[in-house]
Amino acid sequence: MTLATEPSVTEPAPPEGADGADTGAPSIGGAPMTNFDAPETPGGRSRTRVVVGHLTLAVLGLACIFPIYWLYATSLRRPNDVYEVNPLPWPLSVDSYRTAIDEIDVLRLLLNTTVVAVLTALGQLLTSLLAAYAFAAWNFPLKRLLYLAFVGSWLVPFQVAMLPNYVLLHQLGLLNTLSGVIVPNIVSGLGVLLLRQHLDGFPKELLEAARMDGRSSWSTLWTVVVPNLRAALAALGILLLVNAWNEYFWPALVLQRHNDVLQLGIRSFMSSTEGDDWGPLTATAGLACLPIFVIYLVLQRHVVSGFVRSGLR
Amino acid sequence: MSRITVENVTRRYGDVRAVDGVSLDVAHGDFLVLLGPSGCGKSTLLRMIAGLVPPSDGRVLVDGRDVTETPARDRDLAMVFQSYALYPHLTVARNIGFPLRTRRQRRAEISARVAEVADILDLGKLLDRRPRELSGGQRQRVALGRALVRDPGAFLMDEPLSNLDAQLRTATRTEITELHHRLGRTFVYVTHDQVEAMTMATSVAVLNHGRLEQVGTPTEVYDTPASAFVAGFLGSPPMNLLDAEVVARDGRLHAVAAGVDVPLGLGDPGQQGEPGKQGEPGEQVRRPAVLGIRPEHLSLRPAASDGAAPEATLRGTVRTIENLGSEEIAHCRVGAAEVAVRARRPAGFTVGEAVVLTVRPEHTHLFDRESGRRLVWRPDRDAPIPAARVPVAT
């Protein structure tokens, strides 16, 4: 025989050599497999836990979805059936939608609402981005105080600022206009707050690298910061858009009797004398919800990743 | 084509002086390494040169032009960051081309230049990847490429190798040195790794607590450290520093402490060569000082055979022995101090053994106990005096 080498893992000692058999090179083949069916009880316990967890989540999920389902179910019943409690609306009918479209100019309202919501959200996004960038990238006098002012504007209840804003709009002649709805909401304290959190986690060296590479701070914002903040911006944008879309009270105040946005259009089916007209009301509400659902479905990935992923890397 | 001068630059953060009155002159084509422990202000100094941090005091000059108030982008300097700071949303090619796109060059020109740089750095196959799809070493090269592409007057680098593994670090070290030779540009390079400093630099500036301890070639800094701090920072293990007293005996100066009696070779041998002259004024000199001896300058003489040792020296016992492969390091207790000895293996140490260590007089260093500055012999004085404060490098 030649010189014996130490038994290695890749080349087990040949079984026919007497010495090799004694050293008993570990058989790697079968050993780990035996461990697989060992932990039986822990697996069973965790399964019940999983089932209970899923059940709880399912119940909560149903509780969230049910009112929305009921809204659409009611809107699809025949006008005489709106007080039915049968969970399945049958026979189906789009009469309520027809009534809604006949009585109020749903398309115009939809357009107006879209304009208001999109402009408000975009404006808020832009101002938040600029403010948050300033807070995160520079030190300047009164920085903390200014930041607190932003946070404060978010904490102050709407009702407190409502009347002064209303008076100001009146003086500016913006009452009963869509601009009157949009302009006072162009800055969002919440947006500044959230974006600053994101930007504080933004690697400072990237900003410095851009400076060394010759970019101005404005160009750095658009070529370095924004592309890397897309997820956060998308998430915040959707949040702001949904908020703006669902706004009811402020448009009601500014637009007074004009039913210029969908949310106010719903009002016209509410009546204290004849009782609410549930069919068209739910139909309009259902229409008002649709764009948000669509946006959410399209951008879902961004929304989730924006909230889950905190930073860049 | 850049000569970088820093004049008395200070940067304060509240009460902290991150950089404290530093003056440096980096000649065109020099490779200056800023060396020092963590938090000593290396990065801050580099950022002030770059224009990313304004100095609280002092001036920064590039080619004699005062750029203290000039924005970073107009200084013609490129920087490589420790984290590489690659733009995560851009491909390698666009990362490298980023500085050029700022300068509004034509697209064809840019891609030609990017291809050229990618070729130098062997990045050709990676041009379409994003930074997160690269290994650490590849990212480092992209960062280097982004600096190279502009062909700046000087390169500033902040610990560019610290995120690489040991092997890659050695390889990249060589590459950067070659790059320096090829480009002939000025490099200012921050590191806390003395091996990088010794191997790459044409001159080393050692910083401590924001102050400049010494500037000089790697050889000067290693062989004649200007302060106990520099002596104790360089070398592995670093120089042994022992509290001792300087006394004059037999016509020459000795450093004496418990277990220590070392004849000194101070300053220039020409002035020192005649012991008679030197001893006379100093008969009663007793001066507290710090004795410094590099571990590799100590040699072993077994205690038993020391009967006739004329320059008997350090006596102690071996505590531990470290085997480094080709060499070994013995840690000995001498009096109250620890002394490391470094010698080719086998050096013949045994743990617990009593040893006598000898050192040649010219390999001894002496530092002031209070200020830590190096002491040199001035024949016209009674006692050793501190060397002049670190001169500004030229």
Ligand SMILES: Nc1ncnc2c1ncn2[C@@H]1O[C@H](COP(=O)(O)OP(=O)(O)OP(=O)(O)O)[C@@H](O)[C@H]1O
């Ligand atoms: N922006 C800052 N605000 C406050 N203190 C700072 C700031 N930047 C640096 N310092 C302080 O200045 C000192 C020097 O910091 P610097 O980053 O220059 O050290 P360094 O030598 O680069 O260290 P390291 O090797 O760890 O990178 C440190 O004490 C640090 O805390």
Ligand SMILES: [Mg+2]
């Ligand atoms: Mg640093």
